[in-house]
Amino acid sequence: xxxxxxxxxxxxxxxxxxxxxxxxxxxxxxxxxxxxxxxxxxxxxxxxxxxxxxxxxxxxxxxxxxxxxxxxxxxxxxxxxxxxxxxxxxxxxxxxxxxxxxxxxxxxxxxxxxxxxxxxxxxxxxxxxxxxxxxxxxxxxxxxxxxxxxxxxxxxxxxxxxxxxxxxxxxxxxxxxxxxxxxxxxxxxxxxxxxxxxxxxxxxxxxxxxxxxxxxxxxxxxxxxxxxxxxxxxxxxxxxxxxxxx
Amino acid sequence: xxxxxxxxxxxxxxxxxxxxxxxxxxxxxxxxxxxxxxxxxxxxxxxxxxxxxxxxxxxxxxxxxxxxxxxxxxxxxxxxxxxxxxxxxxxxxxxxxxxxxxxxxxxxxxxxxxxxxxxxxxxxxxxxxxxxxxxxxxxxxxxxxxxxxxxxxxxxxxxxxxxxxxxxxxxxxxxxxxxxxxxxxxxxxxxxxxxxxxxxxxxxxxxxxxxxxxxxxxxxxxxxxxxxxxxxxxxxxxxxxxxxxxxxxxxxxxxxxxxxxxxxxxxxxxxxxxxxxxxxxxxxxxxxxxxxxxxxxxxxxxxxxxxxxxxxxxxxxxxxxxxxxxxxxxxxxxxxxxxxxxxxxxxxxxxxxxxxxxxxxxxxxxxxxxxxxxxxxxxxxxxxxxxxxxxxxxxxxxxxxxxxxxxxxxxx
Numbered sequence: 001x002x003x004x005x006x007x008x009x010x011x012x013x014x015x016x017x018x019x020x021x022x023x024x025x026x027x028x029x030x031x032x033x034x035x036x037x038x039x040x041x042x043x044x045x046x047x048x049x050x051x052x053x054x055x056x057x058x059x060x061x062x063x064x065x066x067x068x069x070x071x072x073x074x075x076x077x078x079x080x081x082x083x084x085x086x087x088x089x090x091x092x093x094x095x096x097x098x099x100x101x102x103x104x105x106x107x108x109x110x111x112x113x114x115x116x117x118x119x120x121x122x123x124x125x126x127x128x129x130x131x132x133x134x135x136x137x138x139x140x141x142x143x144x145x146x147x148x149x150x151x152x153x154x155x156x157x158x159x160x161x162x163x164x165x166x167x168x169x170x171x172x173x174x175x176x177x178x179x180x181x182x183x184x185x186x187x188x189x190x191x192x193x194x195x196x197x198x199x200x201x202x203x204x205x206x207x208x209x210x211x212x213x214x215x216x217x218x219x220x221x222x223x224x225x226x227x228x229x230x231x232x233x234x235x236x237x238x239x240x241x242x243x244x245x246x
Numbered sequence: 247x248x249x250x251x252x253x254x255x256x257x258x259x260x261x262x263x264x265x266x267x268x269x270x271x272x273x274x275x276x277x278x279x280x281x282x283x284x285x286x287x288x289x290x291x292x293x294x295x296x297x298x299x300x301x302x303x304x305x306x307x308x309x310x311x312x313x314x315x316x317x318x319x320x321x322x323x324x325x326x327x328x329x330x331x332x333x334x335x336x337x338x339x340x341x342x343x344x345x346x347x348x349x350x351x352x353x354x355x356x357x358x359x360x361x362x363x364x365x366x367x368x369x370x371x372x373x374x375x376x377x378x379x380x381x382x383x384x385x386x387x388x389x390x391x392x393x394x395x396x397x398x399x400x401x402x403x404x405x406x407x408x409x410x411x412x413x414x415x416x417x418x419x420x421x422x423x424x425x426x427x428x429x430x431x432x433x434x435x436x437x438x439x440x441x442x443x444x445x446x447x448x449x450x451x452x453x454x455x456x457x458x459x460x461x462x463x464x465x466x467x468x469x470x471x472x473x474x475x476x477x478x479x480x481x482x483x484x485x486x487x488x489x490x491x492x493x494x495x496x497x498x499x500x501x502x503x504x505x506x507x508x509x510x511x512x513x514x515x516x517x518x519x520x521x522x523x524x525x526x527x528x529x530x531x532x533x534x535x536x537x538x539x540x541x542x543x544x545x546x547x548x549x550x551x552x553x554x555x556x557x558x559x560x561x562x563x564x565x566x567x568x569x570x571x572x573x574x575x576x577x578x579x580x581x582x583x584x585x586x587x588x589x590x591x592x593x594x595x596x597x598x599x600x601x602x603x604x605x606x607x608x609x610x611x612x613x614x615x616x617x618x619x620x621x622x623x624x625x626x627x628x629x630x631x632x633x634x635x636x637x638x639x640x641x642x643x644x645x646x647x648x649x650x651x652x653x654x655x656x657x658x
Contacts, residue, residue: 051652056571076576077577080573080575081573083572083573084572084573085573091655095565095567095655097565098264108572109572111253111257111574112574113573123256162572166572
């Protein structure tokens with residue numbers, strides 16, 4: 001069964017003649033372990049779709065199942081729990097807590113873990129777990145650095161480690177390279193590629209074709225609808241991954 | 247639920263640490279408010295305690311009759327210049343007014359007292375033993391006057407503590423002989439220390455002799471049937487209305503002194519307990535007023551906290567969005583900011599208590615005022631500042647909790 005199953009999702013604002021449909025009947029399945037890029041111009045509905053599958057917003061109509069769980073009818077609090085357990089977010093602006101160490105930043109989501117194996121960790125165990133995730137993204141030597149002491153690429157790595165800390169089912173990256181130069185972009189996309197190689201489902205929202213080239217599948221949005229699903233035969237970075245793990 | 251207040255406390259402490267300077271400035275309002283309240287209550291309480299001690303040392307239900315002004319050749323002389331009171335007046339007050347327990351006549355003079363090669367200028371009070379009942383004043387050593395000494399103008403004296411220590415140091419003066427105006431007096435007793443009066447006089451700087459001895463041997467008054475006295479100290483019965491007693495005494499003395507209606511009294515009745523009680527009430531009002539003013543600064547401090555918390559919530563909108571995105575519930579965000587406000591207020595309150603206690607001690611040390619710190623007011627001040635934290639933190643926290651994750655994350 002698909003990890004993500006969206007059927008005929010509609011999101012509309014306003015009523016009657018003034019009704020605007022940000023999403024107009026979107027259906028998409030994403031399997032466990034897939035690497036999907038969502039592209040489209042601004043206003044195409046790709047961000048709205050991402051908010052839906054990220055459980056940050058509820059569809060006006062349609063059905064959304066995440067790992068077999070019907071999400072579209074959950075309460076606000078239950079949605080918060082689903083986000084905490086299943087989804088790791090990566091944002092364009094990193095959204096790290098200022099003047100707070102990388103380690104504390106990564107451990108932060110664990111504070112809100114209410115169920116599952118991560119919900120009963122002591123403070124010490126939380127930090128140990130966070131340290132492990134920082135090592136996984138190659139920042140084991142930057143634990144006590146604050147965001148101001150890290151480069152943009154390193155900050156985004158910290159954010160990715162934070163997304164990983166809850167052992168989520170998928171990573172949802174919204175323009176993860178939008179604030180980075182091309183060298184750092186390659187760096188971050190390789191990291192996501194490697195995480196995917198290790199089994200993580202990754203969804204990247206972007207408007208850059210170079211970034212989308214890393215994905216197995218590229219879903220194109222326009223006017224609130226999916227107009228194209230393209231399968232990359234040779235995603236960038238995939239072949240290197242098999243030979244030389246980072 | 248796992249999200250405990252402990253976790254919120256650690257988030258709050260972290261947020262406060264990150265904004266150290268701002269946190270300190272925010273706390274300052276509460277610090278000053280609490281310190282002011284504590285210091286005012288301590289100082290006001292001290293003043294009241296001192297007044298109560300004075301009432302206790304004066305003796306309860308005390309009234310004093312002093313001679314009034316008289317007119318001599320058209321000139322009105324001030325109170326106390328004439329001797330209009332007599333021992334018979336004192337006796338009449340005791341017998342004719344049922345609510346009077348004692349009415350002790352007293353005549354004062356000053357004299358140099360000599361012992362060996364030391365001497366000391368002090369008050370000589372001629373009294374009977376009932377004076378000590380009125381003042382509720384006990385002997386430390388020796389005995390009171392006996393009847394023979396009173397009728398035969400016995401040359402005996404009872405010393406106050408100050409006089410004793412001036413002339414005899416730490417030694418027991420009983421049995422020694424001192425000279426007052428050249429006349430040898432045997433010391434038969436030593437009074438307990440009474441301390442300062444409400445006017446700041448040393449009440450222990452005194453020598454008591456029998457009133458008869460004083461009149462006939464020391465004060466240089468003519469012998470006669472009318473035994474003039476300086477003042478009459480009166481103790482009303484426990485539980486009686488001293489104002490009522492005051493009125494009865496006035497009425498009685500007007501009759502005895504044959505004062506026509508409309509004429510001025512040749513004496514004054516002073517209700518000492520009443521005066522002190524009035525002072526006490528005034529000081530109570532004063533200290534409550536001071537505490538009320540200090541509370542206003544607490545309120546202002548609370549508004550300061552609300553102000554900074556609102557700024558903080560706006561400034562950290564993206565952080566709130568992030569926390570919501572990674573699984574925080576509205577309640578968690580609410581608690582985070584509430585705990586932060588409460589931590590600010592309580593920490594400020596605790597520092598304020600320390601500062602307030604320090605100020606009180608400094609006032610006591612430098613100005614010599616007595617202070618009275620009580621635990622209850624300290625607990626109240628800290629509890630009140632925590633309550634201020636909740637009250638003024640609630641609105642900003644509620645605002646934070648209501649945010650939508652998507653909008654909060656996009657906030658620039």
